Amino acid sequence: MIKGIGLDMIDLERVKQVLEKNPRFIERVLTEKEIKQFEKYEGSRKIEFLAGRFAAKEAYAKANGTGFGKHLSFTDVEILQVEDGRPHVTMPIKSGETVFVSITHTARSAAAQVIIEI
Structure with a gap:
């Protein structure tokens, strides 16, 4: 059974501008493991990675039904690449959810x- 569906879209130029104004934006959005993946990229691919993770985390918060705020932050959600390159949500892991x-x-x-499927 589907618990929720989330969808998000973000402009790459907007992410680039935010990052130029506030380099710590990376630490607000990405976990330590995600930052390690982010640092492997160069140039515009870094912006694509950051924007993609931002959108995916927003989509997760929507699918979860909570949004971001008191009970969930960007760094509570971690999305890493598996060996074949697909993104995979590694946290939060909730029992019985896929x-x-x-x-x-x-x-x-x-x-x-x-x-999110339960």
């Missing part, structure tokens, strides 16, 4: 969809 995530990019935006 989380599906898809992240995509265009030249101008990143989007993500999350489905």
Whole structure:
């Protein structure tokens, strides 16, 4: 049974501008493990990665039904790549839930969809 579906989209230029103004934005959005993956990329691919993770985490919060705030923050959600390159939600892990995530990019935006199944 589906618990929730979340979808989010963000403009890459907006992420780039936020990052230029506040380099600590990375630490607000990404976990330590995600930062290690982020640091492997160069140039515009870094912005795509950050924007994709931002969108995926927003989509997760929507699918979870909580949004971000008092009970959930960006760094409470971790999305890592598995060996074949697919994104995988590694936390939070809730008993009995399966989380599906898809992240995509265009030249101008990143989007993500999350489905939580119970």
